[in-house]
Amino acid sequence: YHNPHTKHGRQAIVHLFEWKWADIASECERFxxxxxxxxxxxxxPQESIVLTTPWRPWWERYxxxxxxxxxxxxxxxxxxxxITRCNNVGVNIYVDAVINHMCGASGGEGTHSNCGTYxxxxxxxxxxxxxxxxxxxxxxxxxxxxxxxxYDDRNQVRDCRLVSLLDLALEKDYVxxxxxxxxxxxxxxxxxxxxxxxxxxxxxxxxxxxxxRLHNLNTKWFNAGSRPFIVQEVIDLxxxxxxxxxxxxxxxxxxxxxxxxxxxxxxxxxxEKLCYxxxxxxxxxxxxTGNSLVFVDNHDNQRGHGxxxxxxxxxxxxxxxxxxxxxxxxxxxxxTRVMSSFAWDHSDxxxxxxxxxxxxxxxxxxxxxxxxxxxxxxxxxxxxxMAGFRNVVNGQxxxxxxxxxxxxxxxxxxxxxxxxxxxxxxPLNLTLNTGMPGGVYCDVISGRKEGGRCxxxxxNVGGDGRAHFNIxxxxxxxxxxxxxxxxx
Ligand code: AAO
Numbered sequence: 001y002h003n004p005h006t007k008h009g010r011q012a013i014v015h016l017f018e019w020k021w022a023d024i025a026s027e028c029e030r031f032x033x034x035x036x037x038x039x040x041x042x043x044x045p046q047e048s049i050v051l052t053t054p055w056r057p058w059w060e061r062y063x064x065x066x067x068x069x070x071x072x073x074x075x076x077x078x079x080x081x082x083i084t085r086c087n088n089v090g091v092n093i094y095v096d097a098v099i100n101h102m103c104g105a106s107g108g109e110g111t112h113s114n115c116g117t118y119x120x121x122x123x124x125x126x127x128x129x130x131x132x133x134x135x136x137x138x139x140x141x142x143x144x145x146x147x148x149x150x151y152d153d154r155n156q157v158r159d160c161r162l163v164s165l166l167d168l169a170l171e172k173d174y175v176x177x178x179x180x181x182x183x184x185x186x187x188x189x190x191x192x193x194x195x196x197x198x199x200x201x202x203x204x205x206x207x208x209x210x211x212x213r214l215h216n217l218n219t220k221w222f223n224a225g226s227r228p229f230i231v232q233e234v235i236d237l238x239x240x241x242x243x244x245x246x247x248x249x250x251x252x253x254x255x256x257x258x259x260x261x262x263x264x265x266x267x268x269x270x271x272e273k274l275c276y277x278x279x280x281x282x283x284x285x286x287x288x289t290g291n292s293l294v295f296v297d298n299h300d301n302q303r304g305h306g307x308x309x310x311x312x313x314x315x316x317x318x319x320x321x322x323x324x325x326x327x328x329x330x331x332x333x334x335x336t337r338v339m340s341s342f343a344w345d346h347s348d349x350x351x352x353x354x355x356x357x358x359x360x361x362x363x364x365x366x367x368x369x370x371x372x373x374x375x376x377x378x379x380x381x382x383x384x385x386m387a388g389f390r391n392v393v394n395g396q397x398x399x400x401x402x403x404x405x406x407x408x409x410x411x412x413x414x415x416x417x418x419x420x421x422x423x424x425x426x427p428l429n430l431t432l433n434t435g436m437p438g439g440v441y442c443d444v445i446s447g448r449k450e451g452g453r454c455x456x457x458x459x460n461v462g463g464d465g466r467a468h469f470n471i472x473x474x475x476x477x478x479x480x481x482x483x484x485x486x487x488x
Contacts, residue, residue: 001193001211001227001228001229001230001250001251001252002229002230002251002252002290002291003226003227003229004038004039004092004094004192004193004229004335005092005192005193005217005222005223005226005229006038006039006092007038007090007091007092008036008090009391009394010036010037010038010039010090010091010391011038011335011336011387011390011391011394012037012038012329012336012337012338012387012390012391013037013038013039013040013041013092013094013335013336013337013338014032014037014039014040014041014337014338014339014340014378015040015041015295015298015299015337015338015339015340016040016041016042016043016340016378017043017058017299017339017340017341017342017351018043018058018061018072018073018342018350018351018359019042019043019073019340019351019362020072020073020074020078020359020361020362021042021073021074021075021078021079021081021082022074022078022081022082022361023361023362024040024042024073024082024086025078025081025082025085025086027040027362028040028082028085028086028089028091029085029089030364031368031379032086032089032091032378033089033090033091035384035387035388036387036388036391037091037338037378037387038091038092039091039092039093039094039192040086040091040092040093040094041094041095041096041195041337042073042093042094042095042096043061043071043072043073043096044061044062044064044071044095044096044097044098044197045069045071045073045079045095045096045186046064046066046067046068046069046070046071046098046182047064047065047066047067047068047069047070047071047113047114047115047117047128048060048061048062048063048064048065048071048072048103048113048114049063049065049103049104049107049112049113049119050112050113050114050357051063051112052112054348054349055350055357056350056353056357057348057349057350058299058348058349058350058351059305059348060072060350061098062098062165062197063098063101063102063103063104063107063165064098064101064102064103065102065103065113065114065117065119065126065128066113066117066119066126066128066129067128067129067178067181067182067185068114068115068117068128069185069186070114070115071114072114072350072351072358072359073359079189080189083189083190083191084190087190087220087221092191092192092193092229093190093191093192094191094192094193094194094195094229094231095183095186095191095193095194095195096194096195096197097182097183097194097195097196097197098197098198099168099170099179099182099183099196099197099202099210100162100165100167100168100170100197100198100199100201100202101161101162101165101166101167101168101198101201102119102121102124102126102131102165102166102168103119103121103165103166104121104163104164104165104166105121105122105146105161105164105165105166106121106164107119107121107166108121108122109121109122109123121166124136124138124166129178131168131175131178134169135168135169135172135174135175136166136167136168136169137159137160137161137167137168137169138167140159140169141156141159141160141161141167142155142156142159142160143156143160146160146161146164147160147161147162147163147164148160148161148162148163148201151240151241151242152240152241153241154241154242157200157201157241157242158200158201158202158203158242162198162201167201170202170203170206170207170209170210171203171206176206176209176210176213177213179210180210180213180214183210183214183228184213184214184215187214187215187216187217187218187228188215188218189218190217190218190220190221191228192217192222192228192229193228193229193230193231194228194229194230194231195231195233196230196231196232196233196251197233198233199232199233199234199247199253200233200234200235200236200242204246204247204249204250207232207247207250208249208250211228211230211250211251214227214228215228216228229251229252230250230251230252231251231252231253231254231293232247232250232251232252232253232254233254234247234253234254235254235256235306235307236253236256236257237256237257237260237307238257238285244287244291245287248287248288248291252291252292252293252335253287253291253292253293254292254293254295254298255286255287255292255293255294255334256301256306256307256308257284257285257286258286258292258294258295258328258333258334259294259295259296259297259298259301259308259312260301260307260308260309260311260312261284262296262313262324262327262328263296263297263308263311263312263313263324264311265277266313266320266323266324266423267311267313267320268407268423269311273405273406273407274403274406274407274408274409274421274423275403275404275405275406275407275408275409277327277409278401278403278409280331280333281331281332281333281334282333286333286334289332289333289334292333292334292335293334293335293336293337294328294333294334294335294336294337295328295336295337295338295339296312296313296314296321296324296325296328296339297312297313297314297321297339298337298339299339299341302314302315302339302341303344303347304347305347314339314341315339315341315375315377318380319476319477319478321377322380322382322383322477322479323421323423323477323478323479325338325377325382325383325386326382326383326386326419326421326445326479326481327419327421329383329386329387329389329390330386330389330390330393330411330413330417330419330481331398331411332396332397332398332413336390338377338378338383338387339377340375340376340377340378340379341375341377342373342374342375343373343374343375351373352372352373352374360372360373360374362374362376368381381445381447381448382444382445382477385444385445385448385481386444386445386481388444388483388485389417389419389444389481389483392416392417392483392484392485393413393414393416393417393483393484396413396414396415396416396417397413397414398411398412398413399411399412399413399414399435400412400418400432400433400434400435402432402433404424404428406424407421407422407423407424408420408421408422408423408424408428409421410432410469412434412435412436413483414435415435415436415437415484416436416483416484417436417481417482417483417484418432418434418435418436418467418481418482418483419479419480419481419482420432420469420471420479420480420481421478421479422471422472422473422475422478422479423478424473425473426473427470427471427472427473428469428470428471428473428478429469429470429471430468430469431466431467431468431469432466432467432469433464433465433466434461434465434466434467434482435465436461436465436467436482436484437461437465437487438461438462438463438464438465439460439461439487439488440458440459440460440461440487440488441458441459441460441461441482441483441486441487441488442454442455442456442457442458442459442482442486442487442488443456443457443458443459443480443481443482443486444456444481444482444483444486445477445479445480445481446477446480448486449485449486449488452488453488454486454488457480458488459480459482461482
């Protein structure tokens with residue numbers, strides 16, 4: 001479950017948060033494949049509740065009503081078409097699977113769901129699956145409220161309701177079967193794996209039983225015998241009863257410490273300095289690299305849900321965000337996920353939408369950026385080009401580290417790439433050993449190589465591998481990156 005089955009040596013996946021299936025299909029063909037992105041994490045595709053107070057929040061999609069593939073992102077036909085078209089250009093699809101629970105206990109009764117499927121949250125009835133009252137954990141939960149009241153008690157974290165969401169009894173063979181059927185339908189359609197929601201709230205043994213029933217990936221696009229890739233969402237900052245390591249054997253796990261630490265470092269809070277990242281990775285007590293999925297921000301912590309608080313760097317701090325993302329993509333630790341957001345003013349706000357609540361198309365501007373409220377961080381030149389950098393340096397060691405004892409650092413990836421950061425309040429002006437073969441290279445932060453010419457800064461690497469770098473602390477992007485494929 002740890003192998004993402006990426007194609008053509010591609011290394012970074014992108015979360016196209018709340019995008020419609022039709023837009024994702026086009027994005028795979030026109031941008032993600034040519035730029036070398038490995039895959040897309042999509043928003044939950046199952047039918048969910050429709051909420052109007054607050055008005056159509058993004059988080060309604062985390063409240064399933066049925067496993068019909070009918071959502072704010074589109075129909076089953078559109079989903080299938082998207083999976084096919086992305087697979088055909090070598091971009092994998094990873095589904096956000098919400099299998100811990102159904103809707104909130106106060107979800108009411110009726111047909112306020114994406115495709116008008118009837119449900120009754122009071123009676124815990126979801127006839128379209130079907131699930132009934134006995135398929136939920138309420139008998140097992142020991143708290144007075146029926147909700148999780150303390151994260152220090154592993155039993156209640158797994159047997160009680162997460163923020164009142166009706167908690168499925170995954171110990172039941174019947175429930176496991178229904179969940180596995182849902183996931184298998186997606187696997188048969190061609191998805192490469194899953195981001196599994198709220199894994200802290202499920203017993204690893206129950207998850208193992210579900211995953212054991214999953215089909216191998218569709219052999220139209222994947223090798224025979226390929227198991228689905230699994231990323232488990234477990235928030236473990238180190239001080240709760242449940243540890244991320246309990247889930248290592250089941251797939252990769254989200255490393256939230258990476259996101260919160262990188263934010264603190266880039267903001268220079270708590271006395272942190274970029275030079276302390278010389279041993280970034282396991283040296284910072286992160287989980288083993290082969291177990292981790294890493295990110296600068298995710299859809300929760302970019303808006304104050306989940307952990308990390310105000311330290312998290314997001315598109316709203318664009319200069320720091322580009323630096324943090326470049327650092328992540330240049331560094332060998334972990335499997336990387338790039339966030340692609342929509343703009344928002346308040347944290348409940350759903351994606352850009354029309355008056356009837358339907359999601360707007362993603363608008364693409366002539367300069368490759370997005371419009372109509374779509375932020376598209378993955379299309380920011382610096383971030384796109386660093387996803388390319390990661391592909392070019394894949395498999396190369398972290399090498400030629402340099403730092404100034406403060407917030408200026410540089411490191412290479414064998415003889416395939418080199419990057420320099422200046423997050424201090426004074427200029428960087430010096431010669432460094434890059435480890436790269438001599439030649440003239442195009443800096444992929446300030447520009448890109450186009451038809452043998454460079455649209456940004458050029459860097460001259462001498463026959464001895466040394467090159468001069470001059471990065472002002474007031475530069476739009478105070479960093480420079482070169483790699484084997486950016487050689488002119
Ligand atoms: C909504 C409403 C609720 C309402 C509910 C049902 O907001 O008021 O009761 O509907 O009607 C999303 C939204 C929720 C939304 C939900 C359903 O974020 O607001 O609820 O959809 O529509 C925990 C889980 C983690 C979860 C995270 C948000 O462990 O799995 O909460 N993330 C996933 C998704 C997320 C989604 C769901 C799960 C549900 O990514 O989008 O929710 O499907 C501690 C614990 C964490 C815990 C956090 C937050 O973290 O460790 O496990 O995450 O608290 O409660 C410090 C600590 C750190 C701590 C943190 C947060 O940093 O060091 O450990 O503070 O305070």
